Amino acid sequence: MGPSTENLKKNILIVLVGPTAVGKTELSIRLAQHLQTVIISADSRQFYREMNIGTAKPTPAEMQGVTHYFIDSHAITQEYNAGAYEQDVLALLDTLFEEHRCVILTGGSGLYVRAITDGMDEMPEVPAHIREELNQQKQVHGLAPLLQQLQQLDPVYYNQVDRANSQRVIRALEVSLATGQPYSAFRTKQPVDRPFKILKIGLTRERAELYHRIDTRVDHMLAAGLLQEVEQLKPYQGHNALQTVGYQEIFSYLNGEYDWEEAIRLLKRNSRRYAKRQLTWFTKNNDYTWFHPQAWDAILAYIEQELNG
Structure with missing residues (x-):
């Protein structure tokens, strides 16, 4: 028997997932620098130029010169979904793989990650x-x-x-x-065969450590002006991307449903619950290999084994 088609695929998509605030951004940038490659965001809210603080979008300084795709790629007035994202990313990867042996895809939006790794089911248009x-x-x-x-x-x-x-x-x-x-x-759930290898890495931390990071992140978002960001987005309150943690709680406060202290309490609680749901989603898909975000040597060894294999 000859080599499997999987082994003949020379390009690798490194998929880096994990719950909110686990440390995906920092690690993906460090990896991209080390591997001299680029990053594709799989965070369905970071596409939108108007949503910055509540999405924990990396700043140009944090990006450290690493090219990021699908950050600030759309206006909030544009409708965008996982099916369109799948087509756009696959077209982009065709080009990127001409220059890079591996590319990093990172984010916490499970459906958008799965659109790339497994393919989207054909969904009908909805008015x-x-x-x-x-x-x-x-x-x-x-x-x-x-x-x-x-x-x-x-x-x-x-x-x-x-x-x-x-x-x-x-x-x-x-x-x-x-x-x-x-x-x-x-929903037929038939995984598709991609013309590149996919290496799935999950990042996780002890629950107490993760929850502390989430609370700290929320405090930073509030100090950075989350309230003002949400006030400016009020005309788009019905938009799908804004029906999410970090925006809904502030809208409810602005609509007089509860006071500011309660908004912050719910924001932190709902962020923790969201992280828990993300972990459930990604652990259900059992072909991820899990690491602590600071296990740099182990993560690198794992990637290099694939690259050299």
């Missing part, structure tokens, strides 16, 4: 008014009635979905309502 109506319903009545509706329309997906993730719930509902078929019917 914008359906999504707007569902987001409106959520703002007025909360998520509970939408969950109830999803349970009726698609019990299969209802049992799989992270029920605290309003974006996923609304996505499933809009497809079910637009097509008259359950969302789960469109």
Whole structure:
């Protein structure tokens, strides 16, 4: 038997994932410098130029001269989804792999990472008014009635979905309502074969350490002017990217739903819960190899073994 097609793939996409505040940005930049390569962001909120503080977007100084793609690539007024991201990143990788043996993809948006590693299922187009109506319903009545509706329309997906993730719930509902078929019917989960090798690395820390970093990050965001950033984004409150931790809590404060102390408490609590959900998502996909972000030698040895193998 000849060598497997996997071994003939000379280019490597290093996929670096982990929960919010674990240290992905810092490590990916250090790795990119060491490997003389570039970074593609898989953080679905860092695409938007208007969202900086609440997304913990790396500043030009933090980037240390490393080229980053899909940061500030879109305006908040543009609709962008994981299917379009898949096509755009694959086209970009074709070009990048002409110059670089390996490229780093990093971020915490599980669906966008999976779009690149496994491919997206073909999803039907959904009229914008359906999504707007569902987001409106959520703002007025909360998520509970939408969950109830999803349970009726698609019990299969209802049992799989992270029920605290309003974006996923609304996505499933809009497809079910637009097509008259359950969302789960469109999810075939057939991984695609990519023309490059994929090396999956997960970053994690002790829970207490991670939670402390999350609380500290929230304090830094608030000091950097998160409130002012969210105030400026108020006209776009219904946008999908803003239905997320760090923005929702401040909108609720601005809408008079609770006071500032409660907004901060919820912001920290919801960020911790989000980190927990991210870890669940990535550990379910069991082909990640996990490291502490400071285990530089071990991470590097693992990558170099692949590069030289």
